[in-house]
Amino acid sequence: MTPYTERVVEIIKAIPRGRVMTYGQVAELAGSRRGARQVAWILHSLSEACGLPWHRVVSSKGCVAVKDEEARYTQILLLQNEGVEVDEQGRMDLHKTQYFPSPETEKRG
DNA sequence: AAATTGACGGGTG
DNA sequence: CCACCCGCCAATT
Numbered sequence: 149m150t151p152y153t154e155r156v157v158e159i160i161k162a163i164p165r166g167r168v169m170t171y172g173q174v175a176e177l178a179g180s181r182r183g184a185r186q187v188a189w190i191l192h193s194l195s196e197a198c199g200l201p202w203h204r205v206v207s208s209k210g211c212v213a214v215k216d217e218e219a220r221y222t223q224i225l226l227l228q229n230e231g232v233e234v235d236e237q238g239r240m241d242l243h244k245t246q247y248f249p250s251p252e253t254e255k256r257g
Numbered sequence: 258a259a260a261t262t263g264a265c266g267g268g269t270g
Numbered sequence: 271c272c273a274c275c276c277g278c279c280a281a282t283t
Contacts, residue, residue, distance in 0.1 A: 180279065192262085193281070
């Protein structure tokens with residue numbers, strides 16, 4: 149587990165229920181503005197993802213990005229259970245659901 | 258060190 | 271709105 153990965157994990161863990169963040173947003177807060185794909189790679193790689201609200205991370209287009217149909221539906225259901233309006237294609241309104249953490253919040257952890 | 262992987266982002270037609 | 275392409279960067283092999 150590298151420091152960068154730990155940053156990403158901490159940021160994702162700080163996403164409140166019923167809200168989402170984009171990969172790019174997480175990457176930027178973790179210190180890499182163009183590191184959206186790295187965040188995706190980390191989420192894919194992390195088997196310890198159990199315990200992480202990984203389902204609260206979506207693409208910038210406002211849709212679920214997971215490829216595996218099973219995991220994809222799981223993410224959609226988890227979000228719906230938190231009150232997020234997601235359609236069958238995994239699309240939602242980022243204007244309603246996107247979470248913008250306070251600078252102090254991410255600093256303290 | 259080079260190639261590969263990956264759940265991205267933004268622009269274009 | 272949708273399909274497609276290219277650039278981006280870290281971890282893994």
